[in-house]
Amino acid sequence: MLLTLVTFIPLITAFVVLAIPSEKKAAIKWTALIAAIVVFLLATKLIADYRGGGENATQVFDRQVTTLLEKVQDPGRRRLMEAGVAAIKLDFETRKASDERGPADYAAAVGLTLAENDPDHGTWRSVWELSMAQGAAAAKDIRFVEYAPWIDSFNIAYFMGADGLSLPLVWLTTLLGVLCLAYSWNIEKATKAYFALFLMLQTGIVGVFLALDFFLFYVFWEVVLLPMYFLIGFWGGPRRIYAAIKFFIYTLAGSVLMLVCMLAMYFHAGYDSFNVLTLMEVARGFSHDMQYWLFLGMFVAFAIKVPIFPFHTWLPDAHVQAPTAASVVLAGVLLKMGGYGFFRFSFPLCPDAAAGNIPLWGSFNFVHFLATLGVINIVYGAFCALAQKDFKSLVAYSSVSHMGFVMLGLAALTDAGVQGAALQMFNHGLSSAMMFLIVGVIYDRAHHRNLDKFGGIGTQMPYYTGIATLGFFASLGLPGLNGFISEALVFMGAWDSQAKSAGYPLDPKFVYWALPGIVLTATYILWTVQRVFMGPMKSETYKTFPDVNFREVFALAPLGILCVVFGVWPSLILDFMNSSLSTIVQVVAAVRS
Template sequence: MEKVPLLSLILWLPVVGMVFVLLTPKEQVRLIRFWAHLFTGAVLILSFGLWFGFGPELHGMMQFEERYDWVPILGIRYHLGVDGLSMPLVVLTALLTFLSIVYSPTAIHYREKEYYALFLLLETGMIGVFVALDFVLFYVFWEVSLVPMYFLIGIWGGPKREYAAIKFFLYTLVGSVAMLLAILVLYFHAGTFDMVELIEKKPLAKASATLQALVWLGFYLAFAIKVPVFPFHTWLPDAHVEAPTAGSVILAGILLKMGTYGLVRVNLPLLPEASDVFWSMMGILALVNIIYGSLVAMGQDDLKKLIAYSSIGHMGFVMLGIAAAAKDGGAFADAALRSAKVTALNGATWTMIAHGLMTGAMFLLVGVIYERVHHRDLNRFGGLWAQMPVYGSIFSFFAMAELGLPGLAGFWGEFFSVLGSFRVYQWAGFAVIGIVITAAYFLWTVQRMFLGELREEYRNLPDMNLQEHISLWPLVVLTFLVGVYPPILLRVIQPAMEHIVELMSRAWLL
């Protein structure tokens, strides 16, 4: 019996759902919502098939592969596959998209047909980035994910939505052009767009150091803008603040990870020599992200902007681990240093997943309170725990996870990143400054929102409703589960990280 093309089903079902939504009259809002729930739910269920059918013992090899000629004359293929790096991100994308759709009827009350159609298209774009193993396919999905988010911010966002949407689009587009040029250089040197083949061949290995550096920087610019790495970060707070709640969830939970995913998938194994040249730059900018992002977050009175800047800090820990893995091929003579690089990459990938769970939940929680009081000013809150005990408890739970409390998902990513990075370059230890600042501003946020005397204007606020419970509790359970039993994720992630380190070490030993 021919195997089911599971990745293609997961990838294209949202587009089928988008067609159903577009064919439904705009007046039939309940049916439009039903299609959106049905197809994103189906994608989530199918993604569980990836999780339970995945074989970690295959040591980082691509699984569920599909390979067909697409444009044979140019060597362009429809090539899909997942490993321990991409598979958890596909599942995370399916989960957060479904939960965002569950939450959306609470906040979106106009032009719903266009909203749900764009959200479904966005899901295909994001999943496509994580499963594509041909650079042309990868680039197409990279661009596809940009357009729906532009409209989601520009139509359903806040008062400055047009400015935020254009800024997001232009920043990302600049990076996309740089990446396209880098892809073309690789193609002219190897005659193929296949990512797996290019990583094996390393066609630029004998090219000049200058050319390798330029290609590396082309990819880096695209990915760093998406992360975002300082100084490309200025689009993020604007986009987050103006985006609708579900848009912020996807922006923080998934779109930022496309940048760090690209660095681990492309820059490290494909251009290890150039990665070694730029490792210190990445390490320094990672620390800037961690400390600067945390300090600026601490100075915010807008709850949504605070969480946006916290994302800059958290993504710094991902970059910290990536920088450690990029450093000095000669160090691979030392098995302990090689293990440290694997640990650092484990931390980077873990933080991608944990940040998606935690920050996705935090933006949903911002939406919950905003729909009730219609502001996000932390100075105007106080004593909410007495009136909204469930909301206060869940918010405090995720605040503890965000600040890295042991036993919750956020702890392990930071722990592995700092542990592995410190063994490679000791000044990575300065990252603990960011951890302390993060703890300070999240505890202060909980104090300002939930402790003290309840203000008179909030005495009739209702606690969370059923839709809000459904959208948040899966994230509560997963944040706790992977926090208390890390092997759930590590058994999937580690073989892929070992494989990437091995690919880099082979190139350095040539």
């Protein structure tokens, strides 16, 4: 129930907000903010309760299989089904990767004959599906499970669950939800629609992280699209309409490929299942040829979202044009949907491709592919950032650069690398959100973002300068702040890949190639700090700028504090994610040939 609340309270509040007359702006803002705070508290409760145990997906499905079996009338048939379940469980221990077994195979193995129109046929299918799901390696970490039939005719379920991978991202989303709504207090243009759309957006994003039914996931994934389209298109900058439609078309182009992959998996060998855990189990048996195309299809879908070079061109446009709070959500959590997709779908569903067993082109396999693109992202993104005159597009390109680390860490496929990648997603969520807020603060005052025209802000706005510098240094990867930990872990993981990789060992050369990115990052960040805060004041108007107000501090301070906290105490979150992440590594290791 908790997950449903966290997901749908914002949506319900959105409708409540729409029902409030548009003149009552204060009521609208407070309703939205209070709902966001409630959701954030619920998400915090999820984090706190997660360790305490409670049933995990394995136990839940075990119980459900038992209930299903009890409903079977014919005792002989029930015994056969029980034998079938036992066979499935036995297979989990002994099964070779290349085996591929559907409900019909297991039925045949235990001598169970069921006609297509037999009512027990459906039961057996569900029994098979849930037995497979409970055996998936990831199932043991998934808690707060909610499972109910949704569209029975196509075997689509409302299946929500959270694990160490998704919960931090959910928490981050709800946190940014509170901060963004507070920061948006000064929105005067169509306030009602703005707050309603923002809440709808939050439902979509949280849903993406929590859905464990592929169909449901896809629905949430698409739900994110339209609110963001409107936020950019209506409240954005001068070229907002171009940026909005570009964002829309790019993302949709990726997601329809995901839809095709989804259909391919759904139909493969007649499993007809959208349960992600079940798919993870059967995926071990997917042929290399199939995994090749699945991985590529999903890659495009997620790569556009991350965004990975060369699919990144929508991002600078969208970020620069979007209103500040929308940029924060875009960089903070929307990009993570792509990264999350790699962790949750691409790797476990195409383990052979992820392990580098499948050549992409000649001797160039998917591990090379991801690592190369990751390195390009890091270096190319940093170069682009260096060249920007616009403050906001500099931050946008820094996102491209930072998300490259996620790819490199994933490609390394060592414990350290994958942890670094996941942590980088979380850390980038904090630091990029902070940087966009920082840009927003100065833009609200100066009404331009041209880096060459700033200067000397430091003396005029000392508090602002302090917070901003903290944010910039977190992004730069200064030791003691969060960015350092994740980037260091990624490099360690990539370096170690030769010895410890679960998949194809990555050449340490990739680390050399990525290293210039660090220097370039330091360059553009320090240079920006210098151009904005130091030196002579380039305009007299800057003397009138007030320092940060309460609204801005309220949005910025929590992020700054968290940057420090996770910088000095990273194990707080690493321990939390550890088990779920090592599962991914193990799944890939199991198929490595």
